[in-house]
Amino acid sequence: xxxxxxxxxxxxxxxxxxxxxxxxxxxxxxxxxxxxxxxxxxxxxxxxxxxxxxxxxxxxxxxxxxxxxxxxxxxxxxxxxxxxxxxxxxxxxxxxxxxxxxxxxxxxxxxxxxxxxxxxxxxxxxxxxxxxxxxxxxxxxxxxxxxxxxxxxxxxxxxxxxxxxxxxxxxxxxxxxxxxxxxxxxxxxxxxxxxxxxxxxxxxxxxxxxxxxxxxxxxxxxxxxxxxxxxxxxxxxxxxxxxxxxxxxxxxxxxxxxxxxxxxxxxxxxxxxxxxxxxxxxxxxxxxxxxxxxxxxxxxxxxxxxxxxxxxxxxxxxxxxxxxxxxxxxxxxxxxxxxxxxxxxxxxxxxxxxxxxxxxxxxxxxxxxxxxxxxxxxxxxxxxxxx
Numbered sequence: 001x002x003x004x005x006x007x008x009x010x011x012x013x014x015x016x017x018x019x020x021x022x023x024x025x026x027x028x029x030x031x032x033x034x035x036x037x038x039x040x041x042x043x044x045x046x047x048x049x050x051x052x053x054x055x056x057x058x059x060x061x062x063x064x065x066x067x068x069x070x071x072x073x074x075x076x077x078x079x080x081x082x083x084x085x086x087x088x089x090x091x092x093x094x095x096x097x098x099x100x101x102x103x104x105x106x107x108x109x110x111x112x113x114x115x116x117x118x119x120x121x122x123x124x125x126x127x128x129x130x131x132x133x134x135x136x137x138x139x140x141x142x143x144x145x146x147x148x149x150x151x152x153x154x155x156x157x158x159x160x161x162x163x164x165x166x167x168x169x170x171x172x173x174x175x176x177x178x179x180x181x182x183x184x185x186x187x188x189x190x191x192x193x194x195x196x197x198x199x200x201x202x203x204x205x206x207x208x209x210x211x212x213x214x215x216x217x218x219x220x221x222x223x224x225x226x227x228x229x230x231x232x233x234x235x236x237x238x239x240x241x242x243x244x245x246x247x248x249x250x251x252x253x254x255x256x257x258x259x260x261x262x263x264x265x266x267x268x269x270x271x272x273x274x275x276x277x278x279x280x281x282x283x284x285x286x287x288x289x290x291x292x293x294x295x296x297x298x299x300x301x302x303x304x305x306x307x308x309x310x311x312x313x314x315x316x317x318x319x320x321x322x323x324x325x326x327x328x329x330x331x332x333x334x335x336x337x338x339x340x341x342x343x344x345x346x347x348x349x350x351x352x353x354x355x356x357x358x359x360x361x362x363x364x365x366x367x368x369x370x371x372x373x374x375x376x377x378x379x380x381x382x383x384x385x386x387x
Contacts, residue, residue, distance in 0.1 A: 020051035031082040040074035041082060047071075063283035063356075067348045076351065077325065080359025127208045130181075132334035133327050138181035138208070141239035141269060142320040142368045146387065151326040154319070159187040162236055164385040165312070165372050166265050168192040172233040175199075175259060177225050178240020182209035182218060189216045197232070199223040225255055234264050241270035245293045249303035257307045260375060265382075266308065268371040271320070272296060288353050294366065308373035311382035317367035324358035 025035050034042045047070040053061035065071055073079045127138075134140055135155045143154025144161055162184060168174065170193030176185050179198025182205075188194050195217040200206050201224065209220045225244075235256055244252050256266050276296040285292060295303075297313075304310065331354065335347060360366050372382060 018051060020055050024051040024054060027088055028083070030088055031086045033079060033082055041078040042073060043079065044072045045070070058282060059284075060282035060286065063287070063349075063352055066352050067287075067345055069348065076355035077321075077328075077358040077362065080356045081362040082359075084360055084363035084365040125204075127181075127204055129338060132337065133331045137183035137186065139183040140180055142271075142316070143323045143326075144316060144387070145319045145322050146316075151323070151330075154323065154326075155183070156187075159184055160191070161385070161387050162238065162267055162269070162370075163188050163192050164387075165370065166234045166236060166267050168194050168234060170194065173197070173231075175228070175230075175232040175235045177228075177235065177237040177256075178243070179205070179209070179220065180239070181205050182213055182220060184236060184238055185209075185218050186213050186216055189213075189218060194234075197221065197230070199225060199228065226251060228255055228259050230259060231261055232259055232264065233261050235260050235266045236269070237267070238269040239271075241268055242292050242294055243289065244295075245291065246295070246299060249295065249299055253303040253307050257375065262375060264375070265311070265378075266373045268300070268369075268373070270295060270300075270369055270371075271317075272300070272367045272369050274365070274367070284353070287349055297369075300369075300371065304373060308375060309377040310371060311374055311378055312370075312372040312384050314370045314384070315367055316370075317361050317364065320361040320368050321358050324354050324361065328354040328358070 021035075028035065028043060033039075036042065036044055047068075050062075050065045050071050053065045053070075055061075057064075130138060130140065135143075135152045137155060137159075139155040139159070142158065143151060144158040145154045146157065148154035148157050166174070168188055172192075172194040174185070174188060174194045174196045176182075176196055176198040179185055179196075179200050180202075182198055185196035185198050189196055197219045198209070199221045201222070203222060206220045206222050209218070225240075226248075237256075241252070260266055271294055273294040273296050276298045280293050301310070328351070331350060339347070357366075361368070372384075374382065
C-alpha cells in the first residue's frame with residue numbers, strides 16, 4: 001500500500017511515515033481492520049490528522065474527525081464491534097481527557113439544574129424527527145427481539161414484558177420515571193387497565209404525549225424525579241437511569257423507596273457498563289447525551305443497599321444492537337426530509353451515534369439490564385413471567 005499524502009494548510013503530510021499512523025494501523029490490525037483496505041468495515045482515510053486526533057482525545061477526537069469527514073467506513077457498526085471486542089481501546093487514556101474523567105468522578109453533573117440540559121439538547125430535537133426514526137408509539141429504548149421480526153413487534157414485546165414483570169392489574173396507580181413520549185404508560189393503560197403518572201424533563205415529549213393520549217387515564221408532568229413524594233402501586237423507569245449520575249444513584253433509589261407502596265414492584269430498565277471505575281464517553285457526552293453516566297452492576301447494587309430486595313436481573317443487551325440498526329435504517333431513509341434543516345455534519349454525527357452504539361452492544365462492551373426490586377421481598381418468591 002502506498003503512502004497516503006494529504007494537504008494540511010499547503011504543507012505535505014505523509015501519513016504512512018507518521019509514528020501515530022503506524023500505531024493506529026497496528027491497533028486496528030489486531031481487530032482485523034485495515035486502513036484503506038477493501039473490507040466494508042475498514043477505515044478509509046480522507047484527510048490528515050486522524051491518528052493524532054484519535055490518540056490525543058480518544059473517541060472524542062475520532063468522532064469529531066468522522067463528523068468532519070476526515071475518515072469513513074461503509075460499515076461503521078462493524079468497525080466498532082471489531083475494535084471494541086479487542087478491549088485495546090481501554091488502554092488509551094489521553095491526558096487531555098483527564099479533566100473530563102475527574103469532573104465525572106468528583107462533581108455532581110446531574111443536579112436539578114444540569115439535569116435539564118439533556119432534555120433541551122437531545123430530547124427536544126423535534127418530535128417529527130423522532131417519529132421518523134422510532135416505532136409508532138415513539139419508544140426510544142431497547143426492544144425485545146426474542147420472537148420479533150420488526151421494530152414495531154420488538155417494542156410491543158418489551159412493553160408487555162415490563163407490564164408482566166411488574167404484575168400490573170386493573171386499578172393500579174403506576175409511576176413512570178422518565179416517561180418519554182408515553183409509550184409504556186399508554187400500553188399499560190390500554191392493555192392492563194392501570195392509571196399512570198409520568199414525569200419527564202423534556203417539554204417536547206410532555207406536550208406530544210398530552211396531545212396524543214387525552215382519552216386515557218394518564219398524567220404527564222414536566223418534573224424532576226427528586227420532587228416526587230406520592231405513593232404508587234408500581235414504578236417503572238425505562239431508559240432514564242443513564243441520566244441520573246453516580247452522585248445521585250442513592251438519592252434516586254431513596255425516592256423510589258418512599259414512593260413505592262409496601263407490596264409494590266419497581267422495574268429499572270437501563271444501559272450499563274462492565275467496569276465501575278470508568279468515565280462517561282467524551283464524544284457521547286459532548287454531542288449526544290450531556291452529563292450522561294452509565295451505571296455498573298456494583299453501583300446499582302450499592303444504591304439499592306438496605307432499601308430493596310433484588311428479585312430479578314435480566315440482561316438482553318444484544319437486542320440493543322438490532323434496535324439501533326432498525327433506528328438507523330429509519331433515520332437514513334427519512335434523512336432527505338431533514339437534510340436542509342440539519343445539514344451534513346448532523347447526519348454524520350447521528351450516524352456515528354447510532355452505529356457506534358450498535359457496535360458497542362454487538363461487542364458486549366455495554367449492556368442492557370432490567371432489574372425488578374421489591375421493598376421487603378415477594379412472599380414465596382418472585383417468578384419472572386414467561387418471556
